[in-house]
Amino acid sequence: MSKNERLALEFGATVIPHAVFLGVFLGLWEYAVRVGWLDSIFFGQPSGIASFLWANLIQSASLWKEMGWTVFGTFSSFVLGSIAAILTGLLFVMMPRLERFLDPYLTAFNAMPRIALVPLFILWFGLGVASKIAIGVTLTFFIVLSSTIAGMRGLNQDHVVLTRTLGARPAQMFAYVTLPGAIPVIFSGLRLGLLYAMLGVVGGEIIAAEHGLGQSLAYLGSTFNMNGVMALLLILSVLGMTVTGIMTYVEKRLLHWQ
Amino acid sequence: MAMVQRLQFPGETASIKSVGKPMSEDVAIEVQDLEVSFGNRKVIDGVSLQIPKEQLVSIVGPSGCGKTTVLNLLAGLVDVPRKGKLLVGNKSPRLGDDRIAYMLARDSLLPWRTTLQNACYGMQIRGVPAKLREERARDLLGRVGLAGFENVYPKQLSHGMRQRCALARTFALDAPYLLMDEPFGALDAQTKLTLEELLVELWQQERRTVMFITHDLAEAIAISDRVIVMSARPGRIAGNFAIDLPRPRNIRSLQKEPHFHELYAQIWGVLEDGWRHSDV
Numbered sequence: 446m447s448k449n450e451r452l453a454l455e456f457g458a459t460v461i462p463h464a465v466f467l468g469v470f471l472g473l474w475e476y477a478v479r480v481g482w483l484d485s486i487f488f489g490q491p492s493g494i495a496s497f498l499w500a501n502l503i504q505s506a507s508l509w510k511e512m513g514w515t516v517f518g519t520f521s522s523f524v525l526g527s528i529a530a531i532l533t534g535l536l537f538v539m540m541p542r543l544e545r546f547l548d549p550y551l552t553a554f555n556a557m558p559r560i561a562l563v564p565l566f567i568l569w570f571g572l573g574v575a576s577k578i579a580i581g582v583t584l585t586f587f588i589v590l591s592s593t594i595a596g597m598r599g600l601n602q603d604h605v606v607l608t609r610t611l612g613a614r615p616a617q618m619f620a621y622v623t624l625p626g627a628i629p630v631i632f633s634g635l636r637l638g639l640l641y642a643m644l645g646v647v648g649g650e651i652i653a654a655e656h657g658l659g660q661s662l663a664y665l666g667s668t669f670n671m672n673g674v675m676a677l678l679l680i681l682s683v684l685g686m687t688v689t690g691i692m693t694y695v696e697k698r699l700l701h702w703q
Numbered sequence: 704m705a706m707v708q709r710l711q712f713p714g715e716t717a718s719i720k721s722v723g724k725p726m727s728e729d730v731a732i733e734v735q736d737l738e739v740s741f742g743n744r745k746v747i748d749g750v751s752l753q754i755p756k757e758q759l760v761s762i763v764g765p766s767g768c769g770k771t772t773v774l775n776l777l778a779g780l781v782d783v784p785r786k787g788k789l790l791v792g793n794k795s796p797r798l799g800d801d802r803i804a805y806m807l808a809r810d811s812l813l814p815w816r817t818t819l820q821n822a823c824y825g826m827q828i829r830g831v832p833a834k835l836r837e838e839r840a841r842d843l844l845g846r847v848g849l850a851g852f853e854n855v856y857p858k859q860l861s862h863g864m865r866q867r868c869a870l871a872r873t874f875a876l877d878a879p880y881l882l883m884d885e886p887f888g889a890l891d892a893q894t895k896l897t898l899e900e901l902l903v904e905l906w907q908q909e910r911r912t913v914m915f916i917t918h919d920l921a922e923a924i925a926i927s928d929r930v931i932v933m934s935a936r937p938g939r940i941a942g943n944f945a946i947d948l949p950r951p952r953n954i955r956s957l958q959k960e961p962h963f964h965e966l967y968a969q970i971w972g973v974l975e976d977g978w979r980h981s982d983v
């Protein structure tokens with residue numbers, strides 16, 4: 446058997462069961478709606494979802510535009526929140542007393558349900574994307590901060606001792622030991638931080654916004670367009686998976702030594 | 704005998720005057736009347752020892768007798784009040800002294816660096832130019848039997864190979880004093896023998912002063928010119944033995960030599976004595 450044949454077989458073995466499962470699931474759903482076991486007002490129906498996607502993703506670009514707003518908001522809050530968190534983490538590792546002092550305040554702030562801040566942020570930053578970015582940042586920041594601190598505190602002490610006996614300057618210690626040693630842990634924080642940035646942005650859009658997938662979702666829900674709601678949930682889930690997929694790829698490239 | 708000397712802290716560069724008479728020409732590392740306490744507990748009580756230049760000297764002693772503490776003091780790693788005098792090549796210990804190379808039981812390889820990059824690491828920190836350090840690292844990797852593994856990451860190496868790489872990193876440094884804390888303590892018996900042979904071989908190729916700490920008396924006798932025995936806590940010197948086995952030695956066949964066993968029995972007696980008379 447050639448390599449290609451084997452690959453094709455393997456592919457078939459993994460894909461076919463899923464295709465069968467999904468086919469049966471969607472078929473039953475469609476059937477149940479058509480014979481009246483399920484109410485399409487509450488559950489939508491696969492054919493309706495498909496035609497919604499067709500109309501809004503392919504015939505018109507309306508959903509792409511909304512997605513653009515959501516993605517822009519997500520990435521902006523991710524980047525801003527992560528940079529702020531990594532810098533703060535560095536500062537805390539260098540100044541443990543500052544961290545001890547600020548810890549109760551940070552803990553209290555982090556304990557607050559972030560969505561509760563939306564009214565405040567909308568007042569400060571307006572209905573547009575800025576207020577959504579602000580929410581995303583407050584979520585990403587704490588996750589990345591705690592992983593940055595954990596990563597830099599959890600260094601292998603042998604590496605630190607060896608490097609000290611070699612007479613390393615602080616900058617060398619940072620570049621050769623602290624940073625590379627902390628990156629795997631920081632990355633697990635970044636991965637989660639990205640998902641939370643999206644959560645914050647979409648959550649904010651649902652509450653009050655002019656644009657974005659969350660805003661569309663809220664609108665479709667309020668007009669009882671269940672096919673549209675289901676389609677958007679599907680899109681959000683695919684978006685979330687794409688985003689984590691990108692992170693996994695970057696992580697694999699960067700941490701190939703693991 | 705142990706007169707009170709002014710406290711010295713690591714990192715302090717004491718002038719020759721303040722450390723008393725300069726040590727004799729052929730002494731590389733000297734410890735005199737060292738007393739160290741952690742809190743109220745005295746862990747080292749009047750240790751004096753001299754390590755002659757270019758010799759390989761082992762220190763053996765029961766766990767907790769302060770071997771690592773002495774070594775770390777010499778490397779300038781611990782900052783603890785103490786009495787007595789410590790000299791490495793006529794100078795007080797200083798952290799990061801580039802005349803010292805330090806090696807631990809665990810290999811301390813950086814997992815994000817390849818074998819070659821790890822072998823270069825010490826030289827890189829100490830500012831050896833890139834081309835020179837690569838040349839030197841390749842040469843040493845060849846000598847420790849890691850040729851062909853230059854571009855491999857540590858996770859792909861066996862335990863023994865990782866410690867070979869650490870040995871290459873240590874010897875690649877242009878440092879006359881090597882401080883080793885049970886470098887082979889975590890290896891299996893066979894690998895240990897191989898690495899002992901390798902250490903002695905490297906040491907014979909380019910003479911350095913080696914202070915080698917171990918739990919393993921057979922290892923100490925097999926590789927050393929001299930074995931210093933410390934007694935259990937608080938650490939004192941219980942004995943100091945010249946090992947007159949001729950060099951080059953075949954470490955694997957020493958087991959068959961009666962004189963090896965005589966030395967072993969003699970030193971073992973002192974080791975056991977030190978264990979019995981400890982106050983723990």
Ligand SMILES: Nc1ncnc2c1ncn2[C@@H]1O[C@H](COP(=O)(O)OP(=O)(O)OP(=O)(O)O)[C@@H](O)[C@H]1O
Pocket residue numbers: 741746764765766767768769770771772773918936
């Ligand atoms: N930083 C420290 N604080 C308090 N006590 C310490 C510290 N470092 C070492 N000690 C104590 O000093 C004593 C000597 O420790 P050291 O590590 O030097 O022993 P050792 O001879 O190297 O033992 P082993 O053979 O187990 O490595 C021990 O009783 C240990 O508990």
Ligand SMILES: [Mg+2]
Pocket residue numbers: 770771772884
């Ligand atoms: Mg020790």
